[in-house]
Amino acid sequence: MMMNQARIEQLHDAATEILQETGLNVHHPEMRRKLGDTGAKLGEGPRVYIPAEIVEQALSTAKHQEEIVVHNRLGEPVMPLGPHQIYFGTGSDCLNFSPPPSPPKPALSKVEGLGGKKGGAGEHREFTQADIVNGYSLCDSLPDIYFVMSIGISTVLPGASKVPAIARVLG
């Protein structure tokens, strides 16, 4: 245990104090309007001050929702997001890709690996869509990778239009 109840409450109270006294900048007109309608104080420019009651209200509404269960593409419930449920997935939007070395390096890099000019720098380049497809296919096969994020931003595919990442994920 790293946190006890008292410390969690202390952090929560500090955050609500900041929301109420310092406020935050909301640049989204509809969000500003809705916050105002709910009882938040609208300050100068984008500034909005959110009283503690609204925060508590929002937290209690969220808590009363049913447990979120994430399904896979086949409609099977695969990730119930309850307490102590842990799932692993990739990150999103890396610019670059380190392709696996080909042919594979010998396991024992010995001395030439220690002082060589190139050191540990293998090939390093921008993602192509083919790389990203491989990435998703890799994650699809690994039993302990439970979800994917987009992994990379591919700007490189000569002669083809750029496909939004979400379309590739769904593909």
Place this chain on the structure above:
Amino acid sequence: MKTVNSVVFSSPQFALLSDTQLLDLHLGALEVLRHTGIRFHHTEALDMLKEAGAFVSDGNLVRFPARLVEDAVASPPGRIVMCDRDGEPAMFLEGTKVYFGTGSDCLNLLDPETGKHRKFIQADLINAYRLCDALPNIHFVMSIGIPSDAAPALIYDVQMALMLEHTTKPIVFVTDDKASCQRAIDMAAAVAGGYEALTEQQHILLYSEPSSPLQQSETAVDKLLLMAEYQLPVVHSPGPLMGGTAPITMASGLVMSLAEILSALVVHQLKCTGAPFVFGAGLHHMDMGAAQICYASPEFQLTKAAIAELGRWYGLPTWGYAGCSDAKVMDEQAALEAMLSVLMAKFSGANLIHDVGYMESGLTTSYEMIVLTDELVALTDHIMKGIEVSDDTLMLDELDKVGPGGHFLDTEQTLKRFRDFWFPSILDRKRRPQWLEAGATTLGQRLNARVKEIIKEHQPEPLDPDKKQKVQEILAQADG
């Protein structure tokens, strides 16, 4: 927002066994000791045990009434302060304080100059002790390797003499028999300035083992009793293999280990009430596919943590393992197993964590692994600090002053506190162009460079020539 008795720091903590599980394991061990018993291959021990009320049958099978065990558990000290060679306190073996050191008696090393896998010689050991002497997060040494250029009968004497000469750090030693244990004590006493000084400074600690399952050998008990007479600390740590020299489950392996440790503790305390005793066991299993002992398995992480909890439950200083790997070279597997074991050691809070640098089930040592572990200990120190939550660190005023959309790059607090975050010395965080510029090194390359740099540059504080002379005389007598 003022609270009384507010806890501003709370380290990440890890608890594996419940109170009832701890008790069940203890009661299981008491029943093994009462009903099954332990074979003691040692006449003096048998006499002492019989005199104290143990039941001896079949020549050397000792069965223990619970009272004998409970008395023994109550008498050793709850803390041991081990000093460095200068008599300055270096390790407080108490509570959940964690200290790291190497392993003992590897046959082979991975030569940092050539990358080759070869047998140890004395020159390698000197380099290794100097390396450990230089590393701030390696707190004690064990012998690391068996020197192939020393006479087989003198291996342990040579190791002790070299450790005393080439590092000031506390020593955990392994030795052969009563005579060589006596010589180790003599050497350490010569360095400490006498036997009483050595007892006061607790500069050396003996590692020994029962002969699992459920036996205590003549030589192990000899050494145990000798150390007790000098009031010098010991760890009598079973090292059984589940499915081989221990039953196949972790619970039963723990019960057997407990029975072996506690039976040794009874004899140890009968010999000298209150002599310092460290609680430890290395409960491994054999990978039946590879026919090899696992030093980095998830199960080993669990049994180590269980032993640390049990030791604290008995109120004794504790013993553990980390910085060790089943990999053959300093590769990605070695690095991840080092990280896993160091973090688990910190979470478990065992006091003396040994086997840093062990590869290949303890057959080989990698100096690079020792340097990496030193770095990982520093890293995990910062994890164990936890997060300070206080008015000072909540900094609501600063948040309010900067406000939405600002930044904290140039505030006084940022300037004052940015160094509180951990900065690595071996791990790389450079941006790619700077990393390329600096040679595009891998972790393995940087570790190797650091090993070579330390071995080239670090000179431990020299041992007083008169003391060195005395140590050499003891070594020469052993040879004669």
